[in-house]
Amino acid sequence: MVIIHSDRLSNLPDSIIHEVLSRLDNTKEAVKTCILSKNWTHHWTYVHSLSFHYKSFKTGMAFEEFVLHVLQHRQHSINIRKLRFFLGAKQNQCLINGVLDHAMLRQLKELETDVYSFPSSLLESRTLQTVNYGDSSGGFIVRSNSMNFAWLKNLQLTGVHLDCNDLFSSCSNLENLRLTDCRVSNTEILNINSPRLVQLIITDIRYDNGLIIIISGPKLKRFEFKWMYNPSLVLEIRGKLNEVKLEMRYPLFSRDTNNGKEFQDFIIPLAKSVQEHAKFFNLTFNFYVTCVLSKQWRYHWTNVHALNFDGSGFRNQSAFAYFVTNVLHHRKPRLNLVKLRFYYGNKVSDLALMIRVLYYAIYLTGSKTWNPIWGFLSGWLNRCPSFISCSSITTVTLCGVRIFSCGLLKWFFKIKNLTLIECWVGGWSWRADTIEVSSPILVNLVISDLAMYSS
Numbered sequence: 001m002v003i004i005h006s007d008r009l010s011n012l013p014d015s016i017i018h019e020v021l022s023r024l025d026n027t028k029e030a031v032k033t034c035i036l037s038k039n040w041t042h043h044w045t046y047v048h049s050l051s052f053h054y055k056s057f058k059t060g061m062a063f064e065e066f067v068l069h070v071l072q073h074r075q076h077s078i079n080i081r082k083l084r085f086f087l088g089a090k091q092n093q094c095l096i097n098g099v100l101d102h103a104m105l106r107q108l109k110e111l112e113t114d115v116y117s118f119p120s121s122l123l124e125s126r127t128l129q130t131v132n133y134g135d136s137s138g139g140f141i142v143r144s145n146s147m148n149f150a151w152l153k154n155l156q157l158t159g160v161h162l163d164c165n166d167l168f169s170s171c172s173n174l175e176n177l178r179l180t181d182c183r184v185s186n187t188e189i190l191n192i193n194s195p196r197l198v199q200l201i202i203t204d205i206r207y208d209n210g211l212i213i214i215i216s217g218p219k220l221k222r223f224e225f226k227w228m229y230n231p232s233l234v235l236e237i238r239g240k241l242n243e244v245k246l247e248m249r250y251p252l253f254s255r256d257t258n259n260g261k262e263f264q265d266f267i268i269p270l271a272k273s274v275q276e277h278a279k280f281f282n283l284t285f286n287f288y289v290t291c292v293l294s295k296q297w298r299y300h301w302t303n304v305h306a307l308n309f310d311g312s313g314f315r316n317q318s319a320f321a322y323f324v325t326n327v328l329h330h331r332k333p334r335l336n337l338v339k340l341r342f343y344y345g346n347k348v349s350d351l352a353l354m355i356r357v358l359y360y361a362i363y364l365t366g367s368k369t370w371n372p373i374w375g376f377l378s379g380w381l382n383r384c385p386s387f388i389s390c391s392s393i394t395t396v397t398l399c400g401v402r403i404f405s406c407g408l409l410k411w412f413f414k415i416k417n418l419t420l421i422e423c424w425v426g427g428w429s430w431r432a433d434t435i436e437v438s439s440p441i442l443v444n445l446v447i448s449d450l451a452m453y454s455s
Contacts, residue, residue: 010039014046022047022081027070028056045074051084052099060090067095071102082110086135091116104128126151134158134182147171157182165189172196180204184211193217204228212236223278231266237277244278246270302332306339309357320344321353328360337361398423415439419446 009017021030021044030044050070057063080103087096097119103111104121111122112132122128131149134157148170149155155171156178163186168174174194183206184190190213192200197217201224205211209232215223216238226247227233237244248267267283275281307327311320340361342354395417418437437445 010037014043017043018046018048022049025051026053026056027051028066031066031070046078047074048078048080049082049084050074050080050103053084053086054088054090055086060092063087064092064095067099071099076106079107081108082112083108084112086112086114088114093117123148124150128152130154130156132156132158134160149174156180161185162190163187166191166193168192168194168197175199177201178203181206183207188212189214191216195219198222200224202226207233210234214238229266235270235274237274239277241278243280243282244274245282245284246274247284302330303335304331305335305337306341307331307337307361308341309343310341311344324353324357328357397421414441416441417444418442420448420450421446422449422451424451 021033024030027044027047027050030047033044034041052063052067052070054060054063057066083099083103085096085099096115096117100111100115100119100122104125104127107127108125109127110130110132111128114133114135128149129152131152131154133155147155147167150170151173152171153173154176155168155174158180160179160182162179162182162184165187167190168177169191171194173196175196175198177192177194177197177199178201180203185208188207188210190205190211192214193216195218197220199222200215200217200220202213203226205213205227211232212234214236218239220239221242222245223237223241223243224245224247225235229248271281271283274283309320309324309327311317340357342357394414396415397419399421416439418439420437437447
């Protein structure tokens with residue numbers, strides 16, 4: 001019998017290959033395909049989306065040379081649908097103008113970038129529809145004349161400093177605006193008004209002292225606002241909206257007894273004001289916050305059957321630990337816990353706090369679902385088999401966890417569903433050639449991106 005090996009990928013139509021290469025996160029990876037074979041030498045030159053990121057190169061010179069090489073050798077007849085262009089702190093304005101002008105001449109529709117200054121061709125473009133500006137590291141200052149996109153429809157600002165109180169009025173065709181983790185400086189009023197704005201989403205706005213946010217627009221239909229509770233914030237909505245969604249996340253209550261009264265004085269007038277301007281109004285906040293709404297609500301939260309601890313909403317580790325400890329202390333004892341989500345976020349992991357939470361959930365309440373997303377699971381599993389073995393856990397999800405034992409599940413007798421995502425195996429004095437994943441009644445097993453830990 002003769003077995004014929006065929007290259008199925010190369011046998012695909014060129015249009016599909018070009019589409020696949022265009023969807024890669026980094027154009028550098030697309031260019032590398034030119035060494036696969038002679039047939040692949042020029043496929044990358046037909047990509048319709050470009051992605052340049054300075055972090056993929058050791059030096060700024062290498063980054064600039066690669067960008068210029070791609071622009072020079074790609075097929076100039078192919079329009080550019082999307083451009084991702086990130087330069088970091090060291091920016092060459094000549095390179096910026098050259099890249100953006102090149103993209104504008106080829107009908108650019110979507111742009112993601114962190115450049116400090118936009119060329120006039122970008123601001124006046126009639127084809128550009130979406131701009132995602134900024135970076136999670138912040139540190140960018142937006143001047144009043146740098147957002148004059150006359151034809152732009154979708155704008156997202158991430159980690160941007162806003163130092164003008166009327167920044168978007170010149171965006172006459174703007175329909176969707178999203179502000180994420182932005183800081184307002186040099187002004188105490190943020191006026192968001194655009195004649196064609198339909199949807200506005202604001203998440204985690206920051207400010208120095210007090211801030212008044214004025215929302216208006218004749219066509220504005222939907223407004224979503226997620227923020228950390230702060231009584232110095234004033235929200236004013238002008239006009240009638242179809243839907244308003246307010247989400248207040250993890251307010252940090254101090255031990256001051258006046259905090260409850262302060263919260264009532266803030267949230268009740270806000271809710272009444274928003275209801276007058278919205279056809280549908282949704283107000284969401286953490287269950288722990290409801291205790292200050294009224295005397296009848298003081299103890300409702302202690303009967304919850306699921307706990308969701310998210311450290312990313314707290315300023316530091318001690319505040320997160322204080323909140324978690326208070327919830328565990330005041331929640332009704334012996335009340336079964338159906339689901340636990342324990343997420344440190346970007347905080348330094350506290351092993352003692354993790355053990356306390358899991359001991360509470362597993363031993364005292366019999367939790368059935370354990371979901372410590374992006375936690376740091378140390379060797380305590382090996383040291384504490386007594387309460388793990390008698391648990392009623394049926395579902396476990398581990399993401400970004402370092403596993404120190406080759407027999408991780410030997411104490412989880414009732415587990416039915418296990419998911420391991422981007423976990424590390426081994427560490428320090430222990431290295432594993434194999435990892436044993438077994439349980440008497442295991443039904444579903446999902447493993448994604450499992451890696452060997454190397455110190």
